[in-house]
Amino acid sequence: MPAIDPHIGTQLVDLCSALLLLTCFAIVAQRRLSACVELFALQSGFLAATTALVAFLTGIHHLYLAAAMTVLIKGLVIPRILKKVIERLNVTRELQMNVNVPAGLLICGALVILAFFITQPIIPLGFLLTRDSLAIALAIVLIGFFTMIARKKAVTQVVGFLVMENGLFLGATAAAYGMPLIVELGVFFDVLVASLIVGIYTHRIQDAFDSLDTSQLTTLKE
Amino acid sequence: MTAILVLLGGPLLAGLLSLVIRRARILHGVNFTSMAAIVAAEASLGHRVLTEGPVTALGDFVYVDALSAFILFIIAVIGLSCSLYMWSYMDHHLARGTIGPKRLSRFFFLFHMFLLAMVAATMANSLGVLWVAIEGTTLATTFLIAFFRTREALEAGWKYLILCSVGIALALFGTVLTYYSSVRVLGDVSTALNVTKLLEVADRLDPHVLTLAFIFILVGYGTKVGLVPMHTWVPEAYSEAPAPVAAMLAGVLETVAVYAVLRSKTIVDRAIPSQFAGDLLILFGLVSFALAALFVLIQHNYKRLFAYSSIEHMGLAMVGFGVGGPVGTFGGLLHLLNHALAKSLAFFAAGNIHRRFDTLEIGEVRGLARAQPLTAAAVLVAGLALTGLPPFALFSSEVLVVSALAAQEFASNTLQLGQFLTVTVADEARSLGLVAVFLLFGVVLFGGFVYRVTAMVWGTPPDHVARGEGWGMGQVPLIVMALMLVALGVAIPEGLKTLLDHATTVLLVR
Numbered sequence: 001m002p003a004i005d006p007h008i009g010t011q012l013v014d015l016c017s018a019l020l021l022l023t024c025f026a027i028v029a030q031r032r033l034s035a036c037v038e039l040f041a042l043q044s045g046f047l048a049a050t051t052a053l054v055a056f057l058t059g060i061h062h063l064y065l066a067a068a069m070t071v072l073i074k075g076l077v078i079p080r081i082l083k084k085v086i087e088r089l090n091v092t093r094e095l096q097m098n099v100n101v102p103a104g105l106l107i108c109g110a111l112v113i114l115a116f117f118i119t120q121p122i123i124p125l126g127f128l129l130t131r132d133s134l135a136i137a138l139a140i141v142l143i144g145f146f147t148m149i150a151r152k153k154a155v156t157q158v159v160g161f162l163v164m165e166n167g168l169f170l171g172a173t174a175a176a177y178g179m180p181l182i183v184e185l186g187v188f189f190d191v192l193v194a195s196l197i198v199g200i201y202t203h204r205i206q207d208a209f210d211s212l213d214t215s216q217l218t219t220l221k222e
Numbered sequence: 223m224t225a226i227l228v229l230l231g232g233p234l235l236a237g238l239l240s241l242v243i244r245r246a247r248i249l250h251g252v253n254f255t256s257m258a259a260i261v262a263a264e265a266s267l268g269h270r271v272l273t274e275g276p277v278t279a280l281g282d283f284v285y286v287d288a289l290s291a292f293i294l295f296i297i298a299v300i301g302l303s304c305s306l307y308m309w310s311y312m313d314h315h316l317a318r319g320t321i322g323p324k325r326l327s328r329f330f331f332l333f334h335m336f337l338l339a340m341v342a343a344t345m346a347n348s349l350g351v352l353w354v355a356i357e358g359t360t361l362a363t364t365f366l367i368a369f370f371r372t373r374e375a376l377e378a379g380w381k382y383l384i385l386c387s388v389g390i391a392l393a394l395f396g397t398v399l400t401y402y403s404s405v406r407v408l409g410d411v412s413t414a415l416n417v418t419k420l421l422e423v424a425d426r427l428d429p430h431v432l433t434l435a436f437i438f439i440l441v442g443y444g445t446k447v448g449l450v451p452m453h454t455w456v457p458e459a460y461s462e463a464p465a466p467v468a469a470m471l472a473g474v475l476e477t478v479a480v481y482a483v484l485r486s487k488t489i490v491d492r493a494i495p496s497q498f499a500g501d502l503l504i505l506f507g508l509v510s511f512a513l514a515a516l517f518v519l520i521q522h523n524y525k526r527l528f529a530y531s532s533i534e535h536m537g538l539a540m541v542g543f544g545v546g547g548p549v550g551t552f553g554g555l556l557h558l559l560n561h562a563l564a565k566s567l568a569f570f571a572a573g574n575i576h577r578r579f580d581t582l583e584i585g586e587v588r589g590l591a592r593a594q595p596l597t598a599a600a601v602l603v604a605g606l607a608l609t610g611l612p613p614f615a616l617f618s619s620e621v622l623v624v625s626a627l628a629a630q631e632f633a634s635n636t637l638q639l640g641q642f643l644t645v646t647v648a649d650e651a652r653s654l655g656l657v658a659v660f661l662l663f664g665v666v667l668f669g670g671f672v673y674r675v676t677a678m679v680w681g682t683p684p685d686h687v688a689r690g691e692g693w694g695m696g697q698v699p700l701i702v703m704a705l706m707l708v709a710l711g712v713a714i715p716e717g718l719k720t721l722l723d724h725a726t727t728v729l730l731v732r
Contacts, residue, residue, distance in 0.1 A: 060411070122399075122431045125406065134402070141395055148388060157384060164391045171395060175402035180412045182283075183350030187394070190357040194387060197361060201368075201380055208373045 009057040010129040016050035017133040020170060021112070024143045024163060028104045028150075031093050036159050037082045040166075044074035047166050054130055054173055062181045063173070069188050070169070078162065078195045085202045086155060099150040107150075108143050115139035133174035140167030154205065158198050165191055225270070226279050226286070228263035229294070229341050232256045237334030244323045246316055249330050250309050256334070257298075257305040260341075264298040267291060272720055278347065278418065285347035285417055288724030292555060293344045293481045295721065296562050300473040301337060303699035304466045307570050310696025311466055314577055320370065329369060336362040336470065340478045348415045349397050352482055353390065356446060359475060360386040367463040367471075378455075378462035385455045386446055393442025393482070399435035400486070403428045403493075417485060424492035436490045436499055439483065440506065446479035448533050449540065450510040457517075460529035461582060465573025468525065472532045472569060473562035480536065480558060484543060484729060491731045503544030508659060510537030515663040519670040523582045524575070527674055528568045531608050534667060535561045535616075541660075542623035543729070545630050552726045553622025560607075560615040560710060567703040568604035571597050574696075575678070579687055584674050589683030596691045596700060598679045603704045605675035609668040615710035620664075628657045 023043035030036050048070040055063035086092070099107065115138040123131055144167055147160030165187075172179045179187075236256035243249050268291040271277055276287035286294075312329070315321050321329070339358035346352045360383065368379030397415070404414045407423045414420075420427075445452035460468045483503075490499045514534035521527040535557065542554025574597040579587050590598040607614035630653060683689065691697065714722070 118434065122402075122428070122434060125403075125428055125431065138395070141391070145388065145392075148384070154380075161384070161387055161391070164388065168391060168394050168398060171398045172401070175398050176405040176411065176414065178411075179350050179398070179401060180348065180415060183348060183354060183415065186351060186354030187357075190354055190361065193361050194357075194383075197364060197383065201364075201376070201383070204368070204371065204376055205380065208371075208376050 006057070006129055009053075010132070012053055013050060013057070013130050014132055016046055016053060017136040017170060017174070019046045020050065020166065021136050021139060021143075024140055025105060025108060027159060027163065028108050028143065028147060029101050031101070033086050033092060033153065033155050034083060036156055037079050037086070040082075040159050040162055041075050041079040043163065043166055044070055047169060048075065050133075050170065051173055051178070054177060057129060058177055060177050062184075063178050065181070066169075066178055066184050069184075073188055073192055074162065074166070077192065081195050081199050082155060082158065085199055089155075089202060089206055091153065091155070096152045097150060098152065104146070104150055107146060111142040111146060112139040115142055130174040130177070133170055137167050137171030137174050140164070140170060143167075154198070154202055158195070162191070162195075223279055225263040225267040226277075226284055226345065228259050229267070229345065230338065232259045232263070233334040233338035233341065237331050237338065240327050240330035240334060243327060246313060246323065246326055249326060250305075250312070253308065253330055253333070254302075254305045257302045260337075261298040261302050264291070264294045268295060268717075268721060272717075272724060282347055282413060282416055282418065283351070284345045286345055287728050288721060289481070289484065289728040290344045292559075292721050292725040293477060294341065295718075296477050296559055297337070297340055297344065297474050300470065300562050300566050303566060303570075303703060304469055306699045307469070307573070307696045308466045310692070310694040311464070311573055311577075315464075325369075329366070332362050332366050333467075333470075336366065336475075340474060343478050344481060347417050348413075349400060349417065349420070349485070350415045352485065353394050353397050356393075356443070356479065356482055357387070357390055359478070360390070360446075363467070363471065363475070366467045367459045369464050369467070370462070372462070374458075375462040378458040382455045382459045385452070389445025389452055390442045392438050392445075396435040396438030396440075396442060396486070399431055399438065400427075400489070403431040403435070417489075420489045421492070424489045427489070427493040429494045432490050432493045433498060436486060436502070439486045440499075440502060443479050443482045443486075444506060447476050447483065447536050447540075448510075449506045449536065450513045450533065453510065453514075453533050456533055457526040457529040460532070460569075461523055461525035465569050465576065468528075468572070469566035469569035472528070473566040476532060476536055477558050477562055480539060480543075487543070488729055488731060500544040500546050503540045504656075505544075507537040507540030507542075507544055508656065510534065511541065512537075512659060512663045515667040515670070518667055521670075521674070522584050524584050524587070524674070524678065525569070525572050525582055527584070527671070528565065528572060528608075531568075531667075531671070532561070532565055535565070535608070538620065538623055541627060542619075545623070545626045546730070547626060547630075548726060548730065549622055549629070550626030551729045552722060553619050553626055555722055555725055555729075556714075557616065557619035557623060560619050560707070563703050563707055563710070564604050564607040564614070564616055567600055567700065567707065568608065570696075570700055570703075571600040571604060574700075575601070579684075584678055586684075587678040588681035589687075590679045593683040593687050593689050594691050596697055600700045600704055601675055602679055603707060605671055607707050609671045610664065611668075613711045614707045616707075618711055624657060624660055627660065628653060 027039045048067040051063050051067040116135045119135040141164050144160045144164030148157045236252050239252050271291045278285050339355045343352050343355035364379045364383040368375045407426045408414045448456040487499045511534050514530045517530045539554045539557045542550045607616050610616050610620040
């Protein structure tokens with residue numbers, strides 16, 4: 001059982017979750033693609049730290065495995081794949097956006113409030129020391145979703161998707177100290193394969209369109 | 223037990239074998255053998271479920287009740303006919319040089335992984351594994367959709383990947399929320415997502431959490447079903463994918479996604495005393511039905527035409543499940559089967575037309591009856607069946623759904639959509655209004671469809687188009703499925719009816 005006072009434990013978990021949320025804002029504010037990828041790797045690091053912290057506080061050992069997988073797959077492998085994609089495509093900056101940075105940050109702020117509003121009635125039901133992170137998790141999911149809509153480059157859209165995944169993992173940890181191990185492994189596998197597919201796709205889109213701007217993908221309009 | 227191993231191991235083994243085989247004939251042979259084995263396994267499993275009740279196996283990982291058995295039945299039937307159809311479809315592209323033997327191996331590998339993911343989704347006991355498997359279908363099919371590597375195909379595949387991944391990421395959040403409420407009650411972390419466990423304690427789960435969870439789940443899996451407004455990937459993917467893939471997407475994948483929604487609904491319905499989940503399904507279903515009917519009117523590409531008709535029929539089935547009760551639910555399930563048959567028939571025919579006329583434009587296809595008589599007949603049967611005309615099977619399921627809707631008694635004057643939106647309507651007005659909307663858009667759809675389809679069938683074919691049906695293995699499923707559509711419209715075989723009845727009971731809670 002925990003060696004730390006549960007009250008302090010809760011605060012530590014909250015702090016880690018808050019750092020996760022902060023990196024989301026940094027990603028939205030960032031124009032350089034490689035910095036976006038690095039920020040995502042950093043965020044995965046915070047996620048792993050949160051998971052490990054929860055594992056330590058609760059003594060649920062399979063969470064250590066989840067934390068290790070997070071570092072390995074989301075912190076190292078996927079950022080490397082995305083960096084390769086960026087190098088190969090020779091695009092460094094996100095120049096076109098559907099929503100500019102200041103407006104994007106404001107919308108994200110609103111999304112955080114929305115997330116707290118939605119989860120407010122269900123949070124008191126939880127008995128876990130992580131329960132407050134549920135609202136932050138939903139906020140991260142929503143911001144990831146928003147990033148996908150707001151940006152035009154395929155790489156940033158993928159980072160948005162991965163941010164959503166991070167939010168979901170935080171949600172699972174917050175809601176119930178992580179999902180059953182087989183489900184977590186399955187989700188990791190899916191995310192990894194998805195990033196590989198994205199790597200192949202960007203290559204093919206580049207070949208066919210000479211650009212990685214997904215706003216060019218509009219031949220199939222009504 | 224053997225049946226379950228065959229269902230899971232068959233596609234896996236066939237997929238791995240496909241990677242190393244280069245000869246087209248052997249590839250087709252492997253594919254057909256594995257599909258035939260799946261059909262046989264499904265038949266024996268279905269029989270066991272009917273006689274002995276739900277089957278659990280492999281620890282607690284597999285749970286097959288009548289509902290899963292029914293969905294597996296659809297996967298098996300459509301999969302088998304697809305494997306026959308691909309025999310001529312793929313060989314045509316090989317002969318033409320559109321694809322090389324290596325690409326064909328990959329095609330079959332991805333195809334089997336797609337099947338494996340769908341079978342796993344249907345048999346999974348855990349809602350988490352169900353999610354993993356459905357995301358697996360997205361990953362397996364995105365390159366199948368972009369298989370011909372044209373700009374349009376790449377665009378369709380990319381859109382599909384992004385939209386469906388995002389959509390079902392939301393479904394995962396819903397699953398996490400379900401887990402949040404069930405861990406509290408069950409306390410056991412490792413099995414708290416299992417359907418068997420959730421059903422045991424469903425009435426003790428927290429309604430607030432489940433309301434929120436179901437909204438996320440419906441939006442998430444609804445993207446995969448192709449419900450409006452998350453439907454934008456559907457017409458693109460269906461029109462660019464190779465015909466057998468489009469048939470599998472429309473016939474089976476959508477059905478499996480509906481299954482995922484229904485599984486959650488059975489749990490949510492037990493936890494929430496109001497009609498909440500049902501009302502939400504009716505709302506999404508009606509909007510999809512109406513909007514798709516309007517889009518059918520303006521289509522000039524026959525594969526997109528069929529795609530919008532899929533959205534419309536999924537909407538209809540959703541309304542059936544939303545109204546619930548024995549009639550609505552039975553109608554909805556039957557409609558899933560009928561739609562799968564009609565839609566794969568339609569896409570098989572579309573594949574034949576595309577190969578002969580080399581165009582997807584309805585305006586450029588004329589004189590189908592002379593160029594390809596069997597295909598012309600198939601398009602007519604599929605087209606008329608999809609508009610819900612008798613004597614085809616979709617007529618009976620549509621009548622069931624609409625009559626369930628008309629007979630629905632509303633618990634209150636308000637349409638409660640969670641804590642977010644409440645709409646007040648008088649009872650009679652609502653019943654009448656809903657049915658009127660249905661009939662109106664049904665007529666719109668009928669007009670649009672008949673006009674487009676008949677335009678392709680009659681007339682003189684252009685000079686450059688060869689005449690005469692190219693007979694081969696690929697025509698067998700066309701004949702069989704057209705016959706099945708008529709036969710199911712006249713009477714449902716006893717075994718199938720029992721399976722449907724049992725599956726309906728699974729979905730009825732009150």
